[in-house]
Amino acid sequence: MADTFKNTPPAPEDKGAMTAENIAAALAGESQASQKYLAFADVADGEGYPNVARLFRAVAFAESTHARNHLSVLGKIGTTSENLKAAWGGETFEIDEMYPAYDAVAKLQENKSAQTTIHYALKAEMDHQGIYDETLKGVEGKKDLAAAPVRVCPICGHTVIGDAPAECPQCGTDGSFFKEF
Amino acid sequence: MDEDLEKRLPRPADLNAMTEQSLKAAFAGESQAAEKYMVFAEQADEEGLPNIANLFRAISFAETRHARNHLRVMKGINSTADNLAVAFAGESFEIDEMYPAYAAISKSQKNIQATRSVKYALKAELDHKWMYAEARERALEGKDRDAKPVSVCLICGHTVIGDVPDKCPVCAAAKEQYRTF
Numbered sequence: 001m002a003d004t005f006k007n008t009p010p011a012p013e014d015k016g017a018m019t020a021e022n023i024a025a026a027l028a029g030e031s032q033a034s035q036k037y038l039a040f041a042d043v044a045d046g047e048g049y050p051n052v053a054r055l056f057r058a059v060a061f062a063e064s065t066h067a068r069n070h071l072s073v074l075g076k077i078g079t080t081s082e083n084l085k086a087a088w089g090g091e092t093f094e095i096d097e098m099y100p101a102y103d104a105v106a107k108l109q110e111n112k113s114a115q116t117t118i119h120y121a122l123k124a125e126m127d128h129q130g131i132y133d134e135t136l137k138g139v140e141g142k143k144d145l146a147a148a149p150v151r152v153c154p155i156c157g158h159t160v161i162g163d164a165p166a167e168c169p170q171c172g173t174d175g176s177f178f179k180e181f
Numbered sequence: 182m183d184e185d186l187e188k189r190l191p192r193p194a195d196l197n198a199m200t201e202q203s204l205k206a207a208f209a210g211e212s213q214a215a216e217k218y219m220v221f222a223e224q225a226d227e228e229g230l231p232n233i234a235n236l237f238r239a240i241s242f243a244e245t246r247h248a249r250n251h252l253r254v255m256k257g258i259n260s261t262a263d264n265l266a267v268a269f270a271g272e273s274f275e276i277d278e279m280y281p282a283y284a285a286i287s288k289s290q291k292n293i294q295a296t297r298s299v300k301y302a303l304k305a306e307l308d309h310k311w312m313y314a315e316a317r318e319r320a321l322e323g324k325d326r327d328a329k330p331v332s333v334c335l336i337c338g339h340t341v342i343g344d345v346p347d348k349c350p351v352c353a354a355a356k357e358q359y360r361t362f
Contacts, residue, residue, distance in 0.1 A: 008336050008354065010298040016290030022283040023295050026302065029279065031212035033271055035248040036257065040264040047261050051326035052316050056268075058331035058362035059309050062338035066302040067216040069337070073298045076217070080228050083221040087237075090214055098210065102203035113194035113254045114204060120191070121207065121247040128240050135233060145232035150239035155189045156250075157243035171189050181239035 009068060012075035020074065027070040034063035084136040091129040095122065120156035123170045127159040151178040193256045201255065208251040215244040265317035272310040276303065301337035304351045308340045332359040 014020075041056035071077055078086065099122040106114035135145050151164040156171040164175035196204065222237035252258055259267075280303040287295040316326050332345045337352035345359045 008352075010294040010301070013292050013294035015292040016287065016295070019283075019287045019290045019292045019295045022286055023298065026279070026283060026299065027216075028209050028213055029275065030302065031216040032209055032248075033268075035208070035212040035215060035245060036252065036264075036271075037268065038245060039249045039252055039258050040261070040268065043258060043264060044261045049261050049320065049325045051328050052261055052265070052320060054362050055312060055316055055326060055331050056264075058333050059268075059312070059340060061360060061362070062305050062309065062333045062340045064216055064219065065333070065335060065338040066298070066305065067213075068220045069298040069301055071217065071220055073292075073294045077220055077224060080221070080225045080230055080233055083224055083237075084233075087214075087218065087221065087240075090210075090217075094210065098207070102200075102207060105199050105203050109197040109200045111194055111196060111200045113191045114196065114200045116191040117204070117247070117250040117254045118207070120250060121211065124243050124247065128243065131236065131240070135236060139230070139233065144230045145236055147232050150236055152239050152243045152246070154246060155186060157246035159240060159243045173186060173189055177183075177186060179239075179242060181235050181242070 009065075009072045011072065012077075013073060014075065023070050023073050027067055027074065030063045030067040030070065034060045034067065037063065081136065081139050084132055084139060088129060088132040088136060091125045091132060094125045095129060099125065120158075120170060124153075124157035124159055131159065131161065150181045152181065153177070154179055191250050191254050193258075194254055196255065204251045204255050208248055208255070208257075211244045211248040211251065215241045215248060218244065262317060262320040265313050265320055269310060269313040269317060272306045272313060275306045276310060280306070301339075301351060305338040305340055312340070312342065330361050332361045334359055 037056040037060035041053040041060065044053035044056060099118055103115065103118045106118055138145060148162050150159065150161055152159050153168045153171065153173050154177055155173045156168060158168050158170045164178035166175050218237040218241035222234040225234035225237060280299050284296060284299045287299055319326060329342050331340060331342055333340050334349045334352065334354050335358045336354040337349060339349050339351045345356050347356050
């Protein structure tokens with residue numbers, strides 16, 4: 001799949017601050033639409049509408065191509081080394097600022113569900129930050145990551161390299177449910 | 182979903198305005214991270230770093246778990262008929278307001294690549310809108326869609342039900358560049 005759209009999506013073009021602002025907003029919109037449709041596809045499967053689920057998954061993929069195109073225009077697709085730095089930066093912001101701030105508000109307003117979803121995300125971002133950091137060091141020495149499976153908890157997103165734990169340390173989900181990459 | 186897994190998910194909740202604002206922003210952040218990491222995975226593949234590509238795909242999946250959890254707490258995941266109405270409204274907004282406004286600005290700022298990225302998205306949303314409308318009518322009668330495949334152009338997101346055209350009518354990509362769901 002990597003080769004098929006090489007050079008063909010819209011290319012980076014740095015012209016117009018208002019245009020950049022709009023394309024960034026469109027990237028946010030397409031990304032959220034894609035995630036919503038994937039969640040809606042699971043609901044459709046659960047309700048016995050497999051062909052509606054299929055439509056949602058296809059359209060989610062279409063929105064992902066739009067997100068990629070917008071990201072390309074913004075000049076935000078770099079080399080892997082640059083991409084790892086950007087990824088690490090995003091995780092770090094979420095850990096240091098975003099989720100602690102949201103958690104403070106959710107606690108103040110005594111919303112348990114919101115605290116749970118924030119807690120799950122924050123803990124997983126800490127995993128991601130550490131993994132991206134290690135991986136970046138390797139790439140800077142021209143090395144790929146070692147060929148080990150990456151496993152992700154389907155409930156809270158807890159991420160480990162190698163074997164899944166017997167039970168997810170964040171949400172208690174049995175390790176056999178972890179998705180392997 | 183397995184009942185034991187389901188009960189570990191954060192529950193839908195009534196939200197105060199500030200908590201809702203936090204979760205909305207977190208949903209936007211997670212959705213964009215998930216999309217970016219999928220694009221970064223393609224880039225790592227192209228650079229001959231398959232294990233880093235695999236890591237980006239795994240962490241992208243983790244972010245989709247967070248996005249879904251946040252959306253669930255905000256009561257954004259409902260019945261399929263309701264989900265289709267939400268999807269239809271989102272596409273309509275993009276067609277009627279968002280993308281025409283962005284196209285006007287990117288044209289006035291002479292940004293050719295942004296104009297192209299906006300056009301690709303707008304054209305595809307037009308297809309998505311009627312596909313969702315049709316699926317919703319059937320879902321309201323308790324019926325699934327017909328079992329026809331849905332195919333998506335990898336370059337521009339053009340979406341078609343049934344046979345794939347020889348050439349994408351929007352971006353002229355070859356037939357082989359469609360992905361079928």
